[in-house]
Amino acid sequence: xxxxxxxxxxxxxxxxxxxxxxxxxxxxxxxxxxxxxxxxxxxxxxxxxxxxxxxxxxxxxxxxxxxxxxxxxxxxxxxxxxxxxxxxxxxxxxxxxxxxxxxxxxxxxxxxxxxxxxxxxxxxxxxxxxxxxxxxxxxxxxxxxxxxxxxxxxxxxxxxxxxxxxxxxxxxxxxxxxxxxxxxxxxxxxxxxxxxxxxxxxxxxxxxxxxxxxxxxxxxxxxxxxxxxxxxxxxxxxxxxxxxxxxxxxxxxxxxxxxxxxxxxxxxxxxxxxxxxxxxxxxxxxxxxxxxxxxxxxxxxxxxxxxxxxxxxxxxxxxxxxxxxxxxxxxxxxxxxxxxxxxxxxxxxxxxxxxxxxxxxxxxxxxxxxxxxxxxxxxxxxxxxxxxxxxxxxxxxxxxxxxxxxxxxxxxxxxxxxxxxxxxxxxxxxxxxxxxxxxxxxxxxxxx
Numbered sequence: 350x351x352x353x354x355x356x357x358x359x360x361x362x363x364x365x366x367x368x369x370x371x372x373x374x375x376x377x378x379x380x381x382x383x384x385x386x387x388x389x390x391x392x393x394x395x396x397x398x399x400x401x402x403x404x405x406x407x408x409x410x411x412x413x414x415x416x417x418x419x420x421x422x423x424x425x426x427x428x429x430x431x432x433x434x435x436x437x438x439x440x441x442x443x444x445x446x447x448x449x450x451x452x453x454x455x456x457x458x459x460x461x462x463x464x465x466x467x468x469x470x471x472x473x474x475x476x477x478x479x480x481x482x483x484x485x486x487x488x489x490x491x492x493x494x495x496x497x498x499x500x501x502x503x504x505x506x507x508x509x510x511x512x513x514x515x516x517x518x519x520x521x522x523x524x525x526x527x528x529x530x531x532x533x534x535x536x537x538x539x540x541x542x543x544x545x546x547x548x549x550x551x552x553x554x555x556x557x558x559x560x561x562x563x564x565x566x567x568x569x570x571x572x573x574x575x576x577x578x579x580x581x582x583x584x585x586x587x588x589x590x591x592x593x594x595x596x597x598x599x600x601x602x603x604x605x606x607x608x609x610x611x612x613x614x615x616x617x618x619x620x621x622x623x624x625x626x627x628x629x630x631x632x633x634x635x636x637x638x639x640x641x642x643x644x645x646x647x648x649x650x651x652x653x654x655x656x657x658x659x660x661x662x663x664x665x666x667x668x669x670x671x672x673x674x675x676x677x678x679x680x681x682x683x684x685x686x687x688x689x690x691x692x693x694x695x696x697x698x699x700x701x702x703x704x705x706x707x708x709x710x711x712x713x714x715x716x717x718x719x720x721x722x723x724x725x726x727x728x729x730x731x732x733x734x735x736x737x738x739x740x741x742x743x744x745x746x747x748x749x750x751x752x753x754x755x756x757x758x759x760x761x762x763x764x765x766x767x768x769x770x771x772x773x774x775x776x777x778x779x780x781x782x783x784x785x786x787x788x789x790x791x792x793x794x795x796x797x
Contacts, residue, residue, distance in 0.1 A: 376455060376765065378445040381775060382758030382785070386425050387449040388792035389734035395727045396421035398488060402480035403473065414461040418450045419469055420724065422460050425449050427728035428750075429758050432706035434466045444764040448771065455766040470717045478716060481723050482544060483568055488730065489536065489543050490572035499577040500569075501537040503694040504562070504586055506530040506553070509708045516715040519550035526550075529710060531722060534565060535697045537581070537690065541733060542701065542726050543569075547710065547719040555588030562591060566600065579603070579676075581691045587673055589649045596675060603688045606656060606671040613669060615643050619660045620667050627662040636663040640680040643671075659684050701729050704750035738791045745784055756781050757788070 360368040390396060400417035425446065426436055440446050441462055444454030452458060473481075509529040511518040520527050528550040534543040544565050548557070566578060579601040587604025595602045606612075613620075619641045627637040643656040657680045659670045672688050701707050707725035710718035732750045735757065739745035745753075760781075763774040779785070 374763070376444050376763065378443060378762045378764055379759055380429050380443065380445045381760040381762035381773065383425050383429055383445050383449045384773075385735055385757065385785070385788050385792070386428055386731045387421075388789075389731050389738070390421060390425065392792070392795060393488060393492065393730055393734060395424065395488065395730055398484045399481050399723065399727065402484055403477050413458065414465060416469070419461050419466060420727070421450050422446060423466060423724055424727040424731060427705055427725055428731045428754070430754055432709050432725075434463050434470065437461060437463045437466050445762065448764075453766055454764045454771060470712060470720050471714055473716055473720045475716060478719050478723070481720075482546075485723065485726060486543060486565060486568040487572065489541055490569060492541060492730075496573050496576060497538075499579065501579045501581065501690075502534055502543060502565075503537045503691045503697075504532060504534050504558075504580065504582040505691075505694050505698065506532045506548075507698050507702055508550075509702075509710055511550075511710070513711065513713070515710070515713055515718065517547065517549045517718075521550040524550075529718075532561060533694075533698050533701065534561075535694060537693060540693075540697055542697075542729050545701070545707070545722045545726050547715060547722055552585050555590035558582075558586050558588050559590040559594045562600075563594060566598070577601070579687075581688065583691075589647075589651070592654070592673070593651060601674075601676050603672055603674045603676060603683065605688070606673045608669055608671055612643070612645065612656070612658070612671055615645070616641055616658045616660055616669055619658065620662075620669060623660050623662040624667050636661055638662075640684060642680050657683050657688075700732075700750045701725060704754075705729055705732070735788070738788050739784065740787065743784075757785060760785070 357370040360370060362368065396417045399420050400415070403416050405412075405416050422437070422440075423434070426432075426440060431440060437460065441460040447457050447460060448454050450460060452460070507530070508521070508524045508526065509531055510524075510526045511528055515529075517529055518527050521530065529547055530550050530552075531548060532544075532546045532553065534545075535541065536543055544561075546561060553561075562580065569576065569578070580595060581603050582605070584605035584607045587602075587606055592602065592604070594600075619639050623637045623639050627635065630637065638659065638661040641658040641660065643658060644653050645656045646653040654673050655675065657672045657674060661668050672684060674683060674688075676683060676687070678687075705725050705728050707722060710721055712718050712721065732753055735753060736746060736748060736750075739748075748756075760779060761776055765772040765774070775782070775785075
């Protein structure tokens with residue numbers, strides 16, 4: 350494409366002076382903050398970890414782009430808001446992205462194009478995907494400075510609407526769409542991703558839930574043999590197969606449990622009490638809530654288990670909710686502090702799916718779409734690492750990924766390549782220069 354250097358027409362004069370605007374500014378970038386992501390990626394070694402799982406059968410003498418370079422380029426592009434492989438064509442000569450993968454901004458060769466990236470996505474085998482997912486679990490374990498005493502794994506799925514004849518796409522009546530239902534697993538206390546598994550658009554079976562938990566937790570236990578693990582999920586993850594496996598392997602769990610006539614009959618005295626107390630309450634809009642403990646065994650269970658019941662009366666009537674657990678402690682604390690805390694999972698999935706556009710699973714082949722999920726998880730790690738480097742008590746530690754992108758990554762810069770150095774001229778009036786400087790110093794202090 351030829352460079353356009355003519356003046357932009359139609360700009361109104363200011364204070365009697367004409368405005369002459371043209372695309373002749375030279376080596377400029379609007380993604381200066383990608384260099385901060387590069388530092389996060391280098392410390393985590395994400396691109397090299399994933400590239401090591403992919404056999405490269407190309408002729409070494411004819412390779413222009415290594416697998417690690419392509420993965421690094423793609424993940425940083427996703428983090429910067431360029432979530433489609435098509436964006437590689439527009440970014441392959443972008444100076445900061447070239448620097449981010451280790452190439453000189455002006456004299457360095459262009460980065461890979463969209464066809465090259467698409468060939469990589471569609472060349473991944475099932476064995477390579479298994480290795481990459483195991484590598485992501487290892488990355489999760491290696492990201493901790495010391496072994497934690499306990500980790501809390503939240504598991505949930507989310508709708509990923511499809512618009513074609515992709516493999517694994519099914520119609521889901523609940524979402525009223527043809528979709529995938531990928532399963533996400535995060536560590537709740539840190540917000541770190543553990544796994545993202547592409548799967549058909551249907552509710553997972555008990556065997557499927559057990560298999561996923563078994564592979565993920567066994568990989569964690571290979572790194573941390575003695576760590577205490579708690580698993581949380583809603584009712585369609587509390588299947589008998591999953592409960593049995595957790596109990597047999599010393600895993601704590603809190604799962605939602607669908608109510609039935611038997612359970613509702615068991616909590617009927619509590620429901621009657623909260624209904625009476627609410628009816629006599631001075632505030633007509635008040636909610637009255639009580640908790641109870643039950644010992645219950647469904648027909649499909651091998652034994653009786655502890656049930657925590659939450660019964661609430663409001664202007665909408667009386668509502669009963671149940672969870673099944675093998676943990677000790679008071680019923681109220683288990684429900685409110687342990688089970689309800691999994692609500693944060695929605696925000697973590699939002700960061701992965703919305704802010705990083707991980708629902709761009711438009712390939713026909715399911716393996717290519719799973720590979721994309723892994724790349725988006727890698728981009729999540731870049732953004733999470735960037736946020737974690739901010740001062741502990743600053744608002745940046747709780748900023749959403751789209752805020753980080755807008756404020757810290759989409760920063761203008763003029764790039765000048767000289768004989769012995771590369772000069773990056775950032776805006777003098779940059780409103781976030783203090784935090785950008787802090788992050789750069791933090792990464793410099795961590796350099797080996």
